[in-house]
Amino acid sequence: MSEKVGVYVCHCGTNIAGVVDVEEVSNWAGEQPNVVCSRDYKFMCSSLGQELIEEDIKEHGLTRIVVAACSPHMHEKTFRGATERGGLNPYLFEMANIREHNSWATTDKAAATHKAKALVNGAVERVVHHQPLEPIPVEINPATLVVGGGIAGISAALELADAGNHVYLVEREPSIGGHMAQLDKTFPTLDCSACILTPKMVDVEQHPNITLYSWSEVENISGYIGNFNVTVRKKARYVIEELCTGCGICEEKCPRKVVDEVFEAGLAQRKAIYTPFPQAVPKYPVLDPPNCTYFERGKCKACQILCPTGAIDFEQEDELLEFPVGNVILATGYDLFDSNRIPQYGYGHLANVFTSLEFERMVNASGPTDGKIVLRDGESVPQSVAIVHCVGSRDNNYHEYCSKVCCMYSLKFAHLVHERIPEAEVYNFYIDIRTPGKGYEEFYNRLLEEGTHFIRGRVADVTDAARLPGEEGKLIVQAEDTLIGKQRRIPVDMVILSAGMEARHDSQDVSLMFGMGCDFDGFFTERHPKLDPVATMTEGIFIAGACQGPKDIPDSVAQGAAAAARVAGLVNQETVMMEPVRASINKETCSGCRLCNDLCPYNAIVFHEDQKLSEVITALCQGCGTCVAACPSSAINGAHFTNEQVFSEIEGILWDVMEHQAVPA
Amino acid sequence: MSEQQFEPVIVGFLCNWCSYRAADLAGTSRTKYAPNMRAIRVMCSGRVDPQFVLKALREGADGVMIAGCHPGECHYVEGNIKALRRYVLLKRMLKQWGIEKERVQLVWASASEGNLLAEAVDRMTEEVRALGPLRWRQAVLGGNGHKPVETAEVEVEVEEV
Incomplete structure (x- = not known):
C-alpha cells in the first residue's frame, strides 16, 4: 500500500510562523515516507489556500491530505470540504494542531518547531490508514422541546411556533414568566415589566403550535439529534x-x-x-x-x-407524558445569589436589610406593599437608602464573575427611590459602574443628575452598632471610599443588597440528563464562547438565556430567538448528516462475551441470542469508542479512531525518540 | 532542546470534548506551558485502550497523560469513569514493570479549564524530568539479552499479561 500524502503547513499570518519555522517543517515533512507534496502557505483557510489543496490533488494524484494549522475544532470542516472538492473522500484528511497546541502555548522557537514536526508526522502516519467514510443521514423530528418558560424560553418558543413548528414548553413553576414576571420596571427604559411580558405569555398560551406543560418537569430524555424521546412529569x-x-x-x-x-x-x-x-x-x-x-x-x-x-x-x-422531539432548547434561567451567605451584610438578622428581589417585589404596584417603599415594619418610610453592589459577584469568596445586571438594576432602584420618596438620600456603594448597553450609560448619567450619591468602595459590613452621634437606630454601612482614600460610615434606614445571578442549584443534574456540559460555576457550556453561543457540544441541544451565564432581558430574548433560528434551520433541512464516527462489530471475530453490551451508555449494542453475537445499532451509537477499547477480541472497529490509526499516530509523533532509542542489536 | 537538561516526551490522549478543547483554550488564551506534551485526539477518555499507553511508552515516550472530562461531566455519560477504572488496573500493571506512577497520569480538565490543563502539563513535565528518561524499549526489550522483538509479537505478550 502506498498512499500519496500532501502536507500543508499554515503560517496563519504570524500566529504560527512567528514561533514555528514553518518552512523547515514543510521541507522536513516533504522528506517523510508517503509524502509526495509539501507546502507552507500564509493562510491555508483562505480560498487560495484551499484551492492549493484541490489543485494538488488533481495534479499530483494525492490520496491523503494533512493540514498543519489551527485546532480541528476551527477548520476541520473547511479542509474536509477542500479535500472533497479535490475529488477525495473528506475523511481522507487529517489536521495537525500546531497553533493552539503549539505556537500559542510556547515562546521556545526550537522546541515549537520540533513539536510541530512530531505533530505533522503523527498526522501523516495516521492519515495513511484513514478509510473513506460516508456521513450518516438522520431525519429531524420537527417538534422541539423548550425547557423553562422565562423570557428566554418564551422567546424561543414563540419564534419557533410562529415559523410553523410544534413546540412543547415545559415549565417547573405553576406559571410561565420566570424572573421577569417578578420585576417592576425594566432598565433603562423603565418599561413596566409585566406590561411587556404578559402579552407574550398570552401568545404562548393561545398559540396553536405550542403545547404548554406548566407545573411540570423533564424526567428523562433519551435518543439523539432529530430523534429525542422525552418523558415529562406533569405534577x-x-x-x-x-x-x-x-x-x-x-x-x-x-x-x-x-x-x-x-x-x-x-x-x-x-x-x-x-x-x-x-x-x-x-x-x-x-x-x-x-x-x-x-x-x-x-x-x-x-x-x-x-x-x-x-x-x-x-x-x-402525577402524570408521566412521553413524546418525541427533534431538538431541545434549554432556557432554565438562574438563581439569585443567597445573601445569607455573606453574614457581615446583615441579611436575615438586621430587619431592614433587603435583597434586590425583595425590593423588586416591594416597588411593584401589584406587590405586597402596593408599590410603597417601607421598612420591615410595613409602615415607616425610609429617609435614606444604601444600595450595595456586587453582592456575591466579583468576589473570590463567592463568584469571581460579574453578574452583569446588578449595576443597572441598582441604578434603577435608586431612581425608583427618588421617584417615590423625593426627599430620601440614596447611596450606591460600587466597585465599578458597568453600563455597557444601549441607553445604559445615559441612564447612569441621569441618576448622577438626580442626586444619587455614588461611593466607590466594596462595603465591609452593615451593622446596627451605633458608635457616633446620629447613628442610633440606623443601619451603618461601612466602606472604604477608594476615591478619597477614607473609611466612611454612612447611617441609613434601609439597605438593599444587589445580589448577583448564579446558576440554578440543580444545573449539574440538568446538564447530566441532557448529556451536555456545565462549567465550574454551573452555567451551561456553549459550543464556542464567541461564535456559537447557543449551541452545546451535544448535537440537537441548544441553550438560551441566563442558564448560559448572567444576562439581562434583551440578551436573553436575543439568545432565545437565536436558539430558535438554529433549531428552525435544522428542522427545515429535514435531514442532517451525522459524523460517521461509529463503532461496528466484526461478526467473524466477536466471541459473544457481551462485555460491550453493558458498557455502552446508549444501549446501542444488542446481543443476538441465536447467533451468539453482538451488534451495534448505528443510529444509536454516538461514537465514544469505549466498547472498542474494551473488546477483548478486538472485534469492534471504531471508525475514524481505529486501533491502527491511533497506533500509527503514536509512532508518528514519537519519531524522534524512536530514533534516539534504537534497540541495541 | 538544550544538551544539559533532559526534555521528557509526553504523549497526551485528550478527550475531544473537554481536554482537547481545554488545550485549545490554553493556546487561545496564550497560556504558556511546557512544549513536552504531544496531543493525540480521542473522542472520549473511555476510548483510551491501555494498549495505547503501553504502545506510547514502548515507542519511546517518557510519560503518558490521559485527560478527560470531570467525573459526572462526560460527553458520553460515563466514559471517563470507564477510563478511571482502566487506569487503576493499568497502574497496577505498570508498577509490576517498575514504571513509576508519575509517568502515567490521569487528569480531568473541562473545556473551560485551559489553565488547569496547562498546569497539569507543566507539573507532569517536571515530575517526569526528575525521574529521567524511561527508555523502556531498551530496558525491557534489549537489556536482558533478548534480541529486539517485532512489534506485533510484543502486542500479544502484553495482552497475555
Whole structure:
C-alpha cells in the first residue's frame, strides 16, 4: 500500500510562523515516507489556500491530505470540504494542531518547531490508514422541546411556533414568566415589566403550535439529534384543567395562608391553593398539599365544595407524558445569589436589610406593599437608602464573575427611590459602574443628575452598632471610599443588597440528563464562547438565556430567538448528516462475551441470542469508542479512531525518540 | 532542546470534548506551558485502550497523560469513569514493570479549564524530568539479552499479561 500524502503547513499570518519555522517543517515533512507534496502557505483557510489543496490533488494524484494549522475544532470542516472538492473522500484528511497546541502555548522557537514536526508526522502516519467514510443521514423530528418558560424560553418558543413548528414548553413553576414576571420596571427604559411580558405569555398560551406543560418537569430524555424521546412529569395540580375556568373562588375561600417564598420572595402570603400572580399563564391554580388543611387533617375541602365547576380533584396524581422531539432548547434561567451567605451584610438578622428581589417585589404596584417603599415594619418610610453592589459577584469568596445586571438594576432602584420618596438620600456603594448597553450609560448619567450619591468602595459590613452621634437606630454601612482614600460610615434606614445571578442549584443534574456540559460555576457550556453561543457540544441541544451565564432581558430574548433560528434551520433541512464516527462489530471475530453490551451508555449494542453475537445499532451509537477499547477480541472497529490509526499516530509523533532509542542489536 | 537538561516526551490522549478543547483554550488564551506534551485526539477518555499507553511508552515516550472530562461531566455519560477504572488496573500493571506512577497520569480538565490543563502539563513535565528518561524499549526489550522483538509479537505478550 502506498498512499500519496500532501502536507500543508499554515503560517496563519504570524500566529504560527512567528514561533514555528514553518518552512523547515514543510521541507522536513516533504522528506517523510508517503509524502509526495509539501507546502507552507500564509493562510491555508483562505480560498487560495484551499484551492492549493484541490489543485494538488488533481495534479499530483494525492490520496491523503494533512493540514498543519489551527485546532480541528476551527477548520476541520473547511479542509474536509477542500479535500472533497479535490475529488477525495473528506475523511481522507487529517489536521495537525500546531497553533493552539503549539505556537500559542510556547515562546521556545526550537522546541515549537520540533513539536510541530512530531505533530505533522503523527498526522501523516495516521492519515495513511484513514478509510473513506460516508456521513450518516438522520431525519429531524420537527417538534422541539423548550425547557423553562422565562423570557428566554418564551422567546424561543414563540419564534419557533410562529415559523410553523410544534413546540412543547415545559415549565417547573405553576406559571410561565420566570424572573421577569417578578420585576417592576425594566432598565433603562423603565418599561413596566409585566406590561411587556404578559402579552407574550398570552401568545404562548393561545398559540396553536405550542403545547404548554406548566407545573411540570423533564424526567428523562433519551435518543439523539432529530430523534429525542422525552418523558415529562406533569405534577398533580389537584385541579382538573378541562373544568377550571380560573375564576379564583378556590383561592379566595381557602382558609390557609402560607408565606410565598417563591414569587413574593417571602414578603407576602399566598393561599394553599393559588395562582402565583394575577396574570399567570396558564390561569389554573395549583394546590400545595404539605400546606393544605385537607391533606394534613382530612377535613376542609372548602375549595372543592365551593368550586362552581367541580374542578378540584384531591385524588389527582402525577402524570408521566412521553413524546418525541427533534431538538431541545434549554432556557432554565438562574438563581439569585443567597445573601445569607455573606453574614457581615446583615441579611436575615438586621430587619431592614433587603435583597434586590425583595425590593423588586416591594416597588411593584401589584406587590405586597402596593408599590410603597417601607421598612420591615410595613409602615415607616425610609429617609435614606444604601444600595450595595456586587453582592456575591466579583468576589473570590463567592463568584469571581460579574453578574452583569446588578449595576443597572441598582441604578434603577435608586431612581425608583427618588421617584417615590423625593426627599430620601440614596447611596450606591460600587466597585465599578458597568453600563455597557444601549441607553445604559445615559441612564447612569441621569441618576448622577438626580442626586444619587455614588461611593466607590466594596462595603465591609452593615451593622446596627451605633458608635457616633446620629447613628442610633440606623443601619451603618461601612466602606472604604477608594476615591478619597477614607473609611466612611454612612447611617441609613434601609439597605438593599444587589445580589448577583448564579446558576440554578440543580444545573449539574440538568446538564447530566441532557448529556451536555456545565462549567465550574454551573452555567451551561456553549459550543464556542464567541461564535456559537447557543449551541452545546451535544448535537440537537441548544441553550438560551441566563442558564448560559448572567444576562439581562434583551440578551436573553436575543439568545432565545437565536436558539430558535438554529433549531428552525435544522428542522427545515429535514435531514442532517451525522459524523460517521461509529463503532461496528466484526461478526467473524466477536466471541459473544457481551462485555460491550453493558458498557455502552446508549444501549446501542444488542446481543443476538441465536447467533451468539453482538451488534451495534448505528443510529444509536454516538461514537465514544469505549466498547472498542474494551473488546477483548478486538472485534469492534471504531471508525475514524481505529486501533491502527491511533497506533500509527503514536509512532508518528514519537519519531524522534524512536530514533534516539534504537534497540541495541 | 538544550544538551544539559533532559526534555521528557509526553504523549497526551485528550478527550475531544473537554481536554482537547481545554488545550485549545490554553493556546487561545496564550497560556504558556511546557512544549513536552504531544496531543493525540480521542473522542472520549473511555476510548483510551491501555494498549495505547503501553504502545506510547514502548515507542519511546517518557510519560503518558490521559485527560478527560470531570467525573459526572462526560460527553458520553460515563466514559471517563470507564477510563478511571482502566487506569487503576493499568497502574497496577505498570508498577509490576517498575514504571513509576508519575509517568502515567490521569487528569480531568473541562473545556473551560485551559489553565488547569496547562498546569497539569507543566507539573507532569517536571515530575517526569526528575525521574529521567524511561527508555523502556531498551530496558525491557534489549537489556536482558533478548534480541529486539517485532512489534506485533510484543502486542500479544502484553495482552497475555
